[in-house]
Amino acid sequence: MSDRLSRVFAALADPTRRDMVARLTTADATVGELAEPYDVSVQAVSKHLKVLEDAGLVSRTKEAQRRPVHLEAEVFDLMTKWIERYRQQAETRYRRLDAVLAEMNEQDNPPQEGTAS
Amino acid sequence: MSAMTSEATIEADETLPMIRMTRDFAATPQQLMRAHTDPELFARWVGPNGMETRIVDWDVRDGGEWRYVAGRGSADDGEEYAFRGCFHRVGEDVIVQTFTFEPEPEGVALETLRFEDLGDGRTRLHAQSLVDSFEGRDAFLRSGMEVGVNEGYAKLDRLIANGDV
Numbered sequence: 001m002s003d004r005l006s007r008v009f010a011a012l013a014d015p016t017r018r019d020m021v022a023r024l025t026t027a028d029a030t031v032g033e034l035a036e037p038y039d040v041s042v043q044a045v046s047k048h049l050k051v052l053e054d055a056g057l058v059s060r061t062k063e064a065q066r067r068p069v070h071l072e073a074e075v076f077d078l079m080t081k082w083i084e085r086y087r088q089q090a091e092t093r094y095r096r097l098d099a100v101l102a103e104m105n106e107q108d109n110p111p112q113e114g115t116a117s
Numbered sequence: 118m119s120a121m122t123s124e125a126t127i128e129a130d131e132t133l134p135m136i137r138m139t140r141d142f143a144a145t146p147q148q149l150m151r152a153h154t155d156p157e158l159f160a161r162w163v164g165p166n167g168m169e170t171r172i173v174d175w176d177v178r179d180g181g182e183w184r185y186v187a188g189r190g191s192a193d194d195g196e197e198y199a200f201r202g203c204f205h206r207v208g209e210d211v212i213v214q215t216f217t218f219e220p221e222p223e224g225v226a227l228e229t230l231r232f233e234d235l236g237d238g239r240t241r242l243h244a245q246s247l248v249d250s251f252e253g254r255d256a257f258l259r260s261g262m263e264v265g266v267n268e269g270y271a272k273l274d275r276l277i278a279n280g281d282v
Contacts, residue, residue, distance in 0.1 A: 013252040022131075086258050087127040087138070089166060094125055094140045094242075096162035100152050101144040105238075108148070 008075060011055035016040075017048050021057060021071065028061075028068035134254035138244045146210045146232035146240045153212060153230065160185070165198070173199075179206050183214070210234070216246070224253055 012018055020034055035045040049069060052058045057075050060067050125140040142149055152158045156172040163170050165187055174184040184201035199219040206213040210233070216226040231243040248254045 009252060009255045012255070013250060018131075018251070082258055083127060083129055086136075087125055089164075090127065090138055090140070091125045092166050093162060093164045094142075096164070097152055098142065100158055100162050101142055101148055104148050104151065104158070105144065 007051075007055040008057065008079070011051050011057055014048070014051075017052055020045075020048060021052065024058060024069060024071040028070045030066045030068050034069060129254070129258070133247065134249065134251045135245060135247045136254065136257065137246075138242075140242045140244075141235065142240050142242060143238060144240055145238055146234050149232045149240050149242065150210065150212075154207065163187075168198075174201070177204055177207055179204065181207075224248070224256075226257065 012021065016038065023029065023034065031042060031046055031049065034049070035042045038045065049058065049060075053060065055075075056072060058069050058071055060069055123141045125138055128137045129135075130137065144152070152162070154177045156175040160170040160172050163185070168187040168189045170185050170187045172183075172185045174182050176182055181204045182201065183204060184199065186197055186199045188197035189195055201217055201219060202215040202225075204212065204214050210231065212228075212230040214228050214230075216228050217224060225248070227247045229243075229245050233241040233243060235241055246257070248257060
């Protein structure tokens, strides 16, 4: 399973593939359309697509003649979830820091001495 | 007190392998600096979550090194994770440092922590972390997230089972 996850991350580590994915967020596109802005062959773009497909990031419609490439948004939800998890972990850490700072505040400004500065 | 703090925000840059976070604290920049540079205070909050932190090296000055070991469980039946790096620059309201997880000695993050004075005893922490590749950044995001990764696996399992992957 971790192989599959690594494939998702590895697939997105390449700038051309990231750009292709970014363009697919607006609409499905054919291989030819995807290849247009790049100074590479359709064949090279097909190779990139294969990597994205193997990682489960995109799929290609079987029935339609143009076989447009479609972005699998669910996989991105998964990545968003990881970022959110990372944020939550940081938040937990910062709440511990809040507690340490509150204690420091008490030591710096003892309440029994009256007016806080 | 809760009105004085807000939850951490996170941003994974699209063009640089960088993570940016901000968080507001009910403390002065000086207090926040102390909580980051006093080893006893730092060990109390740094984590990872659910782990005890033991500071091994802690030389707070430009070019000084730091190293700590986080662990849980007993010595012979537990887990330990060691981290090290260098305080490249310790300024009045800024810390620039490197961060390495020891089992991956060639992986290094360049971290900049800035303490922005918001007045009224409040400070905004700006933390940014730069690594050398998007793969490295994503590995960073995944690190220490056993639960999240397991959930990720479960979700991928479903995608695969549905024939979506």
